[in-house]
Amino acid sequence: MSLTSFEEAISILSAISSSFEKENIHLEEADGRILAENIYADRDYPPFNRAAMDGYAIMQSDWEKGIRKYQITETIFTGQPAKSPLTSGSCYKIMTGAATPEAANIIIRREDAAESEAQVILYSDGLKNYQNIARQGEDSNRGTLLLTAPVKCSPQVIALLATVGKVTLQVYKLPKVALITTGDEIVSPAAGIGPFQIRNSNQYLLRSLLNQWKIRPVLCAHVSDDKEKLRTLLSTALEAQLVIINGAVSAGDADHVPAVLKELDVKTLFHKVSIRPGKPILLGKATSGALVFALPGNPLSCLSTFTIFVEHYLYRCFGYEARPSQLLPILESRTKKHTLTEFFPAKADHSGGLNGIPFNGSGDVTAAIYADGLAMQPADSTQLNKNDFITFYPFNQNK
Numbered sequence: 273m274s275l276t277s278f279e280e281a282i283s284i285l286s287a288i289s290s291s292f293e294k295e296n297i298h299l300e301e302a303d304g305r306i307l308a309e310n311i312y313a314d315r316d317y318p319p320f321n322r323a324a325m326d327g328y329a330i331m332q333s334d335w336e337k338g339i340r341k342y343q344i345t346e347t348i349f350t351g352q353p354a355k356s357p358l359t360s361g362s363c364y365k366i367m368t369g370a371a372t373p374e375a376a377n378i379i380i381r382r383e384d385a386a387e388s389e390a391q392v393i394l395y396s397d398g399l400k401n402y403q404n405i406a407r408q409g410e411d412s413n414r415g416t417l418l419l420t421a422p423v424k425c426s427p428q429v430i431a432l433l434a435t436v437g438k439v440t441l442q443v444y445k446l447p448k449v450a451l452i453t454t455g456d457e458i459v460s461p462a463a464g465i466g467p468f469q470i471r472n473s474n475q476y477l478l479r480s481l482l483n484q485w486k487i488r489p490v491l492c493a494h495v496s497d498d499k500e501k502l503r504t505l506l507s508t509a510l511e512a513q514l515v516i517i518n519g520a521v522s523a524g525d526a527d528h529v530p531a532v533l534k535e536l537d538v539k540t541l542f543h544k545v546s547i548r549p550g551k552p553i554l555l556g557k558a559t560s561g562a563l564v565f566a567l568p569g570n571p572l573s574c575l576s577t578f579t580i581f582v583e584h585y586l587y588r589c590f591g592y593e594a595r596p597s598q599l600l601p602i603l604e605s606r607t608k609k610h611t612l613t614e615f616f617p618a619k620a621d622h623s624g625g626l627n628g629i630p631f632n633g634s635g636d637v638t639a640a641i642y643a644d645g646l647a648m649q650p651a652d653s654t655q656l657n658k659n660d661f662i663t664f665y666p667f668n669q670n671k
């Protein structure tokens with residue numbers, strides 16, 4: 273079978289991705305979920321002229337008349353309206369966060385005042401209109417669009433939802449995902465390890481990558497390189513919406529995944545993409561409607577193919593146009609002899625330039641730790657020169 277180009281593989285994924293359903297959830301459950309509705313300001317923010325300092329609220333006109341000693345009319349605490357109007361020569365004693373009555377347009381800090389017996393002498397070198405008052409609506413007016421869907425419910429977003437009183441919100445439903453790892457040599461990280469065995473890091477990698485979307489697999493299992501066992505497990509897995517299977521997708525005698533998928537009537541949408549790492553990747557569609565990503569077993573291939581392909585699909589189904597990427601300059605030259613599209617671990621420095629992380633091929637288990645994401649050297653590029661702009665896929669921060 274000829275290789276599918278990277279661009280073609282992405283456009284196949286774009287074409288088959290369709291929006292996940294939507295559901296209403298409570299704010300308490302919103303952490304990390306993807307908001308599916310726009311959010312508007314329910315009132316002005318601040319909702320009233322808010323005292324920004326503990327101090328004394330006066331009329332600017334009084335200060336300009338040279339009045340420095342004021343009668344304290346009343347003390348205004350947070351959440352309380354003022355009971356009496358402000359008259360010339362008087363002031364309110366006011367607490368940070370309290371509503372400043374309209375007549376008062378300056379607050380002088382407590383540190384710049386001497387108070388005794390319901391009177392206060394105020395000191396200041398120069399005053400500005402509305403000094404120490406956060407004015408009604410200065411952050412946003414009622415009805416302003418504050419958040420445009422899709423957006424991830426980050427801590428900041430959750431705080432804003434709480435601010436505007438949005439306790440029930442519409443989010444994208446999470447897909448039902450089955451996650452399978454394969455291989456006779458693969459053992460649980462908790463088990464004793466033999467000299468030629470490998471710990472199942474990819475199961476943990478993939479679970480953690482999915483968890484960034486709050487997706488918890490409905491099935492998470494490991495299977496040895498046994499065709500029958502693989503068939504049984506995969507036929508159950510195909511009841512999920514999305515199947516992610518890792519390893520056994522290449523050309524070896526124990527790489528049963530492509531053949532078993534075929535036996536289970538899973539239609540191959542592509543198998544083998546002209547990329548490095550990750551060339552053996554397979555995408556299939558089951559008669560049940562389940563989409564199957566078969567990702568190569570090498571740790572860096574697994575991370576790369578999830579980042580480039582699975583995330584592209586997820587972003588689209590969660591309402592985004594594409595997986596985010598940036599164009600950044602590479603800070604060193606780089607050569608490539610093959611005609612595959614290459615993805616290499618890279619780090620963005622403080623100026624936004626990219627440095628490649630040295631790595632020992634796709635079996636390297638430490639390189640990704642030092643990387644901020646994957647940089648791409650296009651298929652037809654044999655030489656990248658310093659400061660050439662290239663595409664960079666930052667590791668997922670789904671915003």
Ligand SMILES: Nc1nc2c(c(=O)[nH]1)N[C@H]1C(S)=C(S)[C@@H](COP(=O)(O)OP(=O)(O)OC[C@H]3O[C@@H](n4cnc5c(N)ncnc54)[C@H](O)[C@@H]3O)O[C@H]1N2
Pocket residue numbers: 453454455457458470471472473474475518519520521522523524527549550551552567568569570571573634635
């Ligand atoms: N004749 C060919 N051989 C290979 C080709 C090819 O085109 N022709 N492609 C190579 C490429 S590229 C890759 S990538 C690998 C991918 O092979 P598989 O997807 O079949 O993966 P495995 O053979 O099962 O494992 C490869 C490697 O990864 C380790 N591994 C597997 N699962 C895990 C796991 N859950 N956690 C940690 N490490 C895992 C495994 O021990 C192997 O070392 O094939 C090349 N071969």
Ligand code: MOO
Pocket residue numbers: 548549550551552568570572573634635
């Ligand atoms: O996909 Mo392979 O990653 O080049 O070893």
